[in-house]
Amino acid sequence: MRGLLVDLTPLRTSRDYRHIWYGGALTGMANSLSAMAVGLQVYDLTGDTLAVGVVGFASLVPLVLLGLYGGSIVDAYDRRKVLVWTITGGTAIAIALAVLAFTGTATVGLLYALVAIQSGLYAIHQPARSAVIPRLVSTRLIPAAAALGSLAMGLSMMVGPLFAGFLVDLGGYGMAYSMQLALLAAATVLLFTLPSLMPEGEPTRAGLRSVMEGLRYLKTRPTLGMTFLVDIFAMVLAMPRVLFPAVGVVILGGGSRTAGILAAALAAGSLLGGVFSGRIGRIDRQGRAIVVAVALWGLFIAAFGVVLAVAPGPPPGGNPHPLIWPAAVFLGMAGFSDTVSAIFRSTILQVATPDAYRGRLQGVFTVVVAGGPHLGALVLGSFASRFGEDMAAVVGGILCAVAVVVVALRQKGLLAYDARDPGAEELQPA
16 A cells, blocks of 8 residues: 555655645645636626636636746746746735625626736746756656646645635635635745756747747657647546536536535546555556546546436535536546646656756646646537537547547557657757
8 A cells, every 4th residue: 555655755855845845736726726716706797608618718828828938938047036926926816806806896807817817927837836846856756746746736626626616605706715815825935945946058048939949849859749739638628627617507506516526526536646646656658658547537527428418407405416426426537547647747748858948848738738728618618508518528528538549549659658768759959
């Protein structure tokens, strides 16, 4: 059993890694809480799943633009300062959301605008956070650090939405955004304890040229590109979070409580994937593990959709239908599979990328990992508005599983990737 549990060595041996891990967990919790609260608030204002999906689109544009450009900032400046300034901006957005909620002046347009700014700040903050990890732990501990990062993400994705659902139900949206503010303030204190973390190698200047240099380097590493592509399939075709508000109202009942429970179930699976990651560092065929994990993610999301399809509708009394529990189980299994994929994708990226390019490629990674769900929210929200939330989950999940298997069989570099020789595919930079 001890060998199955997550390896805590990075937390024990590095104070700086410990602080950035705790700070990342708190920041992730705040962001996931805010995302759920904004989705519930938009649905409350409009009654339309598509409008909830547009929240994702409002996040997507700044995420793509600043994710790529932000990576060049991370490779040009002290990464500690980048972390502090971006989380300070996120704190200001939390204050604005709380003020709008307490004063009753929130509109859908204002919520979209604040989410867009928040997304742009995250697009710079997250590459900086990820880029410093290999500076804080040894290379042999990077898989363990990636597993711990997924554990923190799973914890934040479980606790954040669950808090949001119950806080909104208990005291309204203002209470939820106040909790977000408190979490970000605690994370900021931890980031101030980090040392200066200037990028290694020759200094670069942030800008379009730097971004293009990073993209040209990525072209020399086709396996890295494949790890991005399969995650796009998973997040765009089969990320179900946008469906949860409507599921809680018109399919299973329970309102915001059901939405929070379903989101927490997805995150609980992710959390368990991190907890039982002890043997992950022993797996060498990491590309194959990614393909299997992403295909299973799609199939479990499709199974979640089948449960919704057989639900008879909300029961009287305001409580959720008992089918919420099998639905939650399938979401948990999907979350577990997603964490396995995320650990290996993050490990491949950090091991195979020199520090001088790490910020820019982490920027691309952030665009894919964080931007994919936003685009997926628009895709599944549109499909659900036309065909229903159950069919959106079934069709999206099946398409995801089929797409990843077909692409992996056609482009076999990912299937052939071996952690014992991570540079085997490297080409000369253009």
